Amino acid sequence: MIWQLDRIRIVLVEPAGPLNVGAAARVMKNMGLRHLVLVNPQCDLQAEEAQRMAVHGDDVLAAAKVVANLPEALVGCERAIATTGRLHRQDQPLELPEVALPWLLPPAPETSFAAALIFGPEDRGLSNDELIYAQRWVRIPASDRYPSLNLAQAVAVCSYLLHRYALAEALEAAFPTVETAAVAGHSASLDQLEGFYRDLEIVLLKIGYLYPHTAASRMAKLRRLLHRSGPDSKELAMLRGILRQVSWAVGKATGQD
Structure with missing residues (x-):
């Protein structure tokens, strides 16, 4: 397991479909992520559909933590990124996943660091009231004709990018090619x-x-x-x-x- 990925939580806010939850658990297992947090889920995690879609990610699904609200899901986290499929009129910029997601990786192998990647409900995405709990927002670029991704697909895209960047950092640490800067201190949780x-x-x-x-x-x-x-x-x-x-x-x- 790549240690950086063990510090990252995948947070699903009010997921409604057991198929999506199971598929998210499966792709997390594929990409080396194991901390799944569900905020007020609207489906049965033990449903046959969820178990069938999780396949060998059934351990990720079984270990999923269920919480009542988003602040509870983020307790102990220093960094959080929210995903959104909508354009917002607020001043907060929408970033590309390739730009923002590496920021979630821990700066050093210390157990105190935790970060979260937040996904909204299938039918509405994250509300403005929910988005404010994250420091950065990302939007996966897609066709203007149909820009809204399925929840499990969005988790798959972001999980793949996190795995790719964590693997690159692990290779750089094992075979350094440039001098690395001193590690910065931890942000407040x-x-x-x-x-x-x-x-x-x-x-x-x-x-x-x-x-x-x-x-x-x-x-x-x-x-x-x-x-x-x-x-x-x-x-x-x-x-x-x-x-x-x-x-x-x-x-x-x-x-x-």
């Missing part, structure tokens, strides 16, 4: 970032920078800013310290606790 975003929204509402009716759109822009900067745990702790001090100062000035 996504669940740590979610805690910071909650605190940030509370403080910004308190000081009047945000208004309830526009908070969601403004917070989405702030999320993109933080995602691009990639703060580590110590930097995020510093930012949360600033928020606590601002909250204390506002409370003191207004006579509130």
